[in-house]
Amino acid sequence: MRWAFLLLLAACGERTLPPKGQVLLYVDTDAPLPAAPGSAPRKVPGLFDRLRIDIIPEGESAPCEACTRVFTIDHDTVFAGEASVGIVPEPGERPRVRVRLYRSGGTASAEPRATSTVEKVIRLPDIDETGIVEVSVFLPATDVGQVLGSLDAPLDPIEGRDAGGRTGSWPGEPAPCPEVLDPGQVCVPGGAFWMGDPRLDLSSVDDTGGERERLVVMSTFVVDAAEVTVGAIRASGVARLQGAISGDPSEVLPDCVYTAEPGDRESMPVNCVTWFTANNHCQAIGGQLPSEAQLEYLLSGRGRSRYVWGESDPACVDAVYAAEDQCAGVWPTGPSPAGSALRDRLVLPGGEVVDLAGNLAEWARDRWQRDEEPCWGPSLLSDPTCETPSSIDPDARSLRGSAWQEDVALNMQAATRRRLADEMFAVSSTLGLRCVYPSP
Numbered sequence: 001m002r003w004a005f006l007l008l009l010a011a012c013g014e015r016t017l018p019p020k021g022q023v024l025l026y027v028d029t030d031a032p033l034p035a036a037p038g039s040a041p042r043k044v045p046g047l048f049d050r051l052r053i054d055i056i057p058e059g060e061s062a063p064c065e066a067c068t069r070v071f072t073i074d075h076d077t078v079f080a081g082e083a084s085v086g087i088v089p090e091p092g093e094r095p096r097v098r099v100r101l102y103r104s105g106g107t108a109s110a111e112p113r114a115t116s117t118v119e120k121v122i123r124l125p126d127i128d129e130t131g132i133v134e135v136s137v138f139l140p141a142t143d144v145g146q147v148l149g150s151l152d153a154p155l156d157p158i159e160g161r162d163a164g165g166r167t168g169s170w171p172g173e174p175a176p177c178p179e180v181l182d183p184g185q186v187c188v189p190g191g192a193f194w195m196g197d198p199r200l201d202l203s204s205v206d207d208t209g210g211e212r213e214r215l216v217v218m219s220t221f222v223v224d225a226a227e228v229t230v231g232a233i234r235a236s237g238v239a240r241l242q243g244a245i246s247g248d249p250s251e252v253l254p255d256c257v258y259t260a261e262p263g264d265r266e267s268m269p270v271n272c273v274t275w276f277t278a279n280n281h282c283q284a285i286g287g288q289l290p291s292e293a294q295l296e297y298l299l300s301g302r303g304r305s306r307y308v309w310g311e312s313d314p315a316c317v318d319a320v321y322a323a324e325d326q327c328a329g330v331w332p333t334g335p336s337p338a339g340s341a342l343r344d345r346l347v348l349p350g351g352e353v354v355d356l357a358g359n360l361a362e363w364a365r366d367r368w369q370r371d372e373e374p375c376w377g378p379s380l381l382s383d384p385t386c387e388t389p390s391s392i393d394p395d396a397r398s399l400r401g402s403a404w405q406e407d408v409a410l411n412m413q414a415a416t417r418r419r420l421a422d423e424m425f426a427v428s429s430t431l432g433l434r435c436v437y438p439s440p
Helices: 075-079 230-235 275-284 291-301
Strands: 004-007 023-031 048-057 068-072 082-087 097-103 117-124 132-139 183-187 191-195 214-218 222-223 343-347 349-355 361-367 380-382 399-400 417-420 437-438
Touching: 004 380, 023 075, 097 132, 097 349, 117 132, 183 291, 183 343, 183 349, 191 291, 214 291, 222 291, 230 275, 275 361, 291 399
Parallel strands: 004 082, 023 132, 214 380
Antiparallel strands: 023 082, 048 068, 048 097, 097 117, 183 222, 191 214, 222 437, 343 349, 361 399, 399 417
């Protein structure tokens, strides 16, 4: 289905177009886009869903009100090379055109945000008094967060009609999953997603982050299907706790499930483990702690939603949380057996990853930096990890997700970032771990 929207520069607001020369501007991108209305959802979530065209006359710095159009954009139209806009300038005029491909979700205003917009400013070609001149503009996903061209130095458009066919070709096919995995492991196909969520309101919550969005490309990786158990961390040979808690931690913190000697809780998710011990465990079995980006990729259903199960806030049966408050009686005090919750699971072709949002929060590999610090500055990142200590919190490590004792659903949202201030000695009865492994 071809777009037939027309912008009239000569007389903004006029509804009937005169038989004048026109520029037919085609728009193409390699970014994944949503499916067309009425079509089945695409396997890869769309990164952008709006196209905004502004016509800025020569000598002006902004478009008039009627010289702006916003379109809903979809994969089918762009892939077929049919995303086009007709523009009718005054004879002898070569106006500038600002073309923005952006993500409308995330705020109530739905205005383009620089961090999630691909923008180019072009100048239209000379045209005759009648007839159609076809030109194109290509908006690559890798230019997100940048403005190419300007009102003072606009770019020339591509001559002729763009044939399309590139939509969804970036970032390319992820590496395939291994054919054979160890028991209890699941392969996560790579892809691109938006890390961070502008909808988060963290103004009243200390030591959190996640409001700043950035486009992130993830490689395929393998992850533990469930949180690491007491028996698993004992078997790896690193089951020791530092600081004030040693020997049998349950004697100091009653909700800690690890005991000095094997007991009846060996299959329970382990808590009260320092970052140092958690990191040593994963390395001892050939893996490592997941990065913040990997955990958010999982928690967001690979970039599809606010929670791992979708957009709706959790009910008590959906995830293990608030066991001592609003969900008392639904969940016992302390962590629950893996997979006890109804919707706290990510279903993948090779299996399910459970207890991502609740049961236990989980250590990340990264050092903690605030959203505005250098680790999280760019708009496009590839497999990011943060190894640089924060200038404000140099000993802090990141964690993700919520836990059995916490009653704030905010912490279960995929983008919510948190920290614990001491990697060597700090432990919590609400904090555990899982490991990730490289994929060939």
